[in-house]
Amino acid sequence: MCFPLIFCGWMLFSLIFAFGDVAVNHTTTLFVNHGQSAKIRCNYNPTNDTESMTAVLQTLNLSLCSYYFYDNTWKTHHCKDPVRFIGIPETNDITFELLNLQVQDTGTYTCTVKRIVKPPQVDLGVQRVQVIVRPVLLLSCVKRPDGSTMILCSVEFYPDSLEQLWIRDGDVLNSSYSNKSFNGSFSQQSYLLLPPQTFSDTIYSCWVNHSSLNKPLVANLSSSVCYESEGVTVIVTVVFVMLTVALTVFLITLVICKHYRRTRQQSVSPVGVIFTPEPVLHDPLQSEILYSTLGDHHPVPCSLAVVHSFA
Missing domain, CATH: 2.60.40.10 (Immunoglobulins)
Known part of the structure; x- marks a missing residue:
């Protein structure tokens, strides 16, 4: 009779210890890839007498983001850039989202929800999540x-x-x-x-x-x-060298042609000649046109006067 009682007592103690250990050290694990995000949902027990409370996300002893709830609204206290807070008062949902996770962000994150009004302060829930970013x-x-x-x-x-x-x-x-x-x-x-x-x-x-x-x-x-890739590198190098040589030959040819043209022009006209246009000579006997200021304005030709001599 004693043995079964002792055995049952030991089993009950083991179960209590096991469940207690699980409750204390329970941690949810999230596996994510590099550059992705992870959502940490805070599990807590809301109460009817809560007028104000806080939600804090931290890793080790470093606080990453904290919000406080007052007048049915969530307001930020401080929050780092890679973290986004999502709070829905109607459903009592609280979620922290870790954005653009890097390999060094691997670690355990803790969300703590605490009632601060009405006093005394009471922890409404503590959620631990291990985030593993794959190499x-x-x-x-x-x-x-x-x-x-x-x-x-x-x-x-x-x-x-x-x-x-x-x-x-x-x-x-x-x-x-x-x-x-x-x-x-x-x-x-x-x-x-x-x-x-x-x-x-x-x-x-x-x-x-x-x-x-x-x-x-x-x-x-x-x-x-x-x-x-090695063959492509060799081909690209050869093409680049050929293009460089062709461009160099073209530039040299262009310079030689310009020099040749300039030398040829100097050999044909060694001395510059200035041409002065001859003045236009007017015939003294050319008839002139006179204009009358009376009546119709028609030009009146005026011929040279003829002088008769009387013997």
């Missing part, structure tokens, strides 16, 4: 100073915990070299040197696993893409 993975073709081709696997992540592998046809490869830096979030670059170009096309994969992921990330890149 950003990018593959690209790069060139070494000696002209050899490499594939670059660049990963941005937070917090500092990352596994990265190169895979070719199921085989794990060693990267040529890698480096890691920190600027608000961690960034790691891993390079893989490609062999000389062959007729076969090979698929290379960059495999990444991180503590914020529910499964690893894999990005693939074909070797032909890097070799094609």
Whole structure:
């Protein structure tokens, strides 16, 4: 009889402890991609005697956005740019929206709703949400100073915990070299040197696993893409050189032609000649036209006078 009672008591204590632990440490997890947004809905118990209350969103000890409710209206106290507040008094809904999330924004956010009037102050609800921004993975073709081709696997992540592998046809490869830096979030670059170009096309994969992921990330890149980009670069360089040479030859030819024309003109007219128009001579015997000021204004020709001599 005692054993069943002890067993039942232990089970009841375990259930109470388990449910209490869940109630205290319960956290909702949101998985979002880089650049997207996440909505944190604040769960709380509204009361009929609440005249004024506050809603605060914070992470660790940093307050991100706070609003206070008074006269049936939500008013801002302070709020950072990446955060937007949505409060609907009719439905008692309170939501904080995190905009344009970056990898370094990964963390736990807490929404606290508190009644401040009527006193005393009472916590109406505390909601914790863990926001996980998935790492950003990018593959690209790069060139070494000696002209050899490499594939670059660049990963941005937070917090500092990352596994990265190169895979070719199921085989794990060693990267040529890698480096890691920190600027608000961690960034790691891993390079893989490609062999000389062959007729076969090979698929290379960059495999990444991180503590914020529910499964690893894999990005693939074909070797032909890097070799094609190399060929395009060579063609563009050759075309640019040819155009430069053609333009140079054209400009030189133009200068030579102008110089030749100027030399030829100077050889034909070595001395400049100034032509002065001859003056127009009037005949003294030319008839003149006289105008009368009387009657009709008709010109009256006036001939030269003839003088007769009387012997």
